[in-house]
Amino acid sequence: MDRRDLFFRFLFGGSAVVLSYVTAKLLPWKVIGGIFAAFPAVMVVAVMMVGMKKGSKDAAKTAQGSVYGMIGGFICVLTVLFSLQLTQNWWGSFISGLITWFASSLFLVYMRDHKKENRASNIKLEH
């Protein structure tokens, strides 16, 4: 794997997240600033980079994976929220949020692929 390419991606991804933070903080309109604080910068950069290198089909696949990742992110935020309310343990809540993000995203991708395989084998059996 080309290290220069990865370094460029690191710079671009990091800059996109920082830019959304700077925009959120510096804009004089609080509402617009607050909206930019939640900008999905990593997804936008990742889809854009796949699109530039491999085209729209793979960009759509990355976006599809990111739907599962975003649902995982939603579950992560809920876990952190409820864990903080129940335990008041900051690090425990932070780590359990990370674990639930990854586990739930993987589970969703696995379930989706498993469902597709089942559907394909059912169609084969019918024929």
Place this chain on the structure above:
Amino acid sequence: MESLSISGIVIRFLLGGSAVVASTIISRKLGSKMGGIFAAFPAVFLAALLTLRLDAKGSELVEKSIVLSQGAVVGMFINIMCAIGAVYFCTKQGWKRGLTQSIAGWFLISIIFAVISGYF
């Protein structure tokens, strides 16, 4: 206008950059869909939580983190809509127009939510 925190910038830069690199490496090794999971790494939310930890401690930290997480629940929900839009529009109209339209949709939904929740 609020002041910028240097530690906030550094944490966001490292998390954002690492997530994009992880997404690229995993896409190449395990396929685009698996890479997409890391494309949705909640870098902004986790960086905001870590930045809070630098400024607050104890029960104040927990309280501020709870308020942040409550706001992030809505943000994440809108981001799911944005990602679904990106899949649909990238497939139908190519990645350039597709991504632009899904970002426009994200911005519109966020504004509508801000208006409805009585932010103004």
